[in-house]
Amino acid sequence: MPKIEAGSVREHRAQRLAQLIDAAEAILSEGGVEALTAGAVAARAGIARNSIYRYFDSIDDLLELLVAREFPAWTAAVEEAVAAEDTPGEQVAAYVRANLEQAARGTHGWRASLSRGSLSPSARQRVRKLHTTLHEVLAASVDDLGDPQPELTVAVVQAVTDACVRRIDQGDDLQAVSAYATDAVRRLLARG
Structure with missing residues (x-):
């Protein structure tokens, strides 16, 4: 089980998701949609690439989270x-x-x-x-x-x-x- 960095697993998950969305926003503002890849988001957020899929299923799902x-x-x-x-x-x-x-x-x-x-x-x-x-x-x-x-x-x-x-x-x-x-x-x- 990964180490959590919050008071509860739920808080940790919410914080991590916010970090991923923040990372995606930063990537979009710098390089546009073409620059938004799972690897780029993971690197920007400081987590393993495969770990981002614990929070959403695809980049399309991440884009939806960004928009909403x-x-x-x-x-x-x-x-x-x-x-x-x-x-x-x-x-x-x-x-x-x-x-x-x-x-x-x-x-x-x-x-x-x-x-x-x-x-x-x-x-x-x-x-x-x-x-x-x-x-x-x-x-x-x-x-x-x-x-x-x-x-x-x-x-x-x-x-x-x-x-x-x-x-x-x-x-x-x-x-x-x-x-x-x-x-x-x-x-x-x-x-x-």
Whole structure:
């Protein structure tokens, strides 16, 4: 049995997995997807190459872990921002702002690019399912508005959010993009 470097086997496993994901991120930032091999990740993390397969089955699995790594924190931040508002309209605006703030943290662009271009179809499907949680937060607020076309409203608000996230990913100023997006969404919601 390998020596553990934490208080429990579970903690050791979580720490080692984080090290492997950190190593993969560093390799991707320096050399791109082509440089991401099992051997490179193992060497960067300081463990034997065959040991990485205790944590994932393939490089595709590791890529999926990389793409999905920030989803729990992102989702929690959006849920918290929405819950802090009293009215459904302000909850929708908070949804947009919180997503843009999370995108501005700086890793969304490359994670999205990686998701689109390097994941297997099944991994992409699993990542899309993670987005469902965010859409459910938005849909609940739109439903509370009593909107006559809630699905269309959710789709348009999400399209505005997605377009503005891409602008953030391209380097646009968060404050300017956020102000624009929330104004656009408020106008959309006031149409009825």
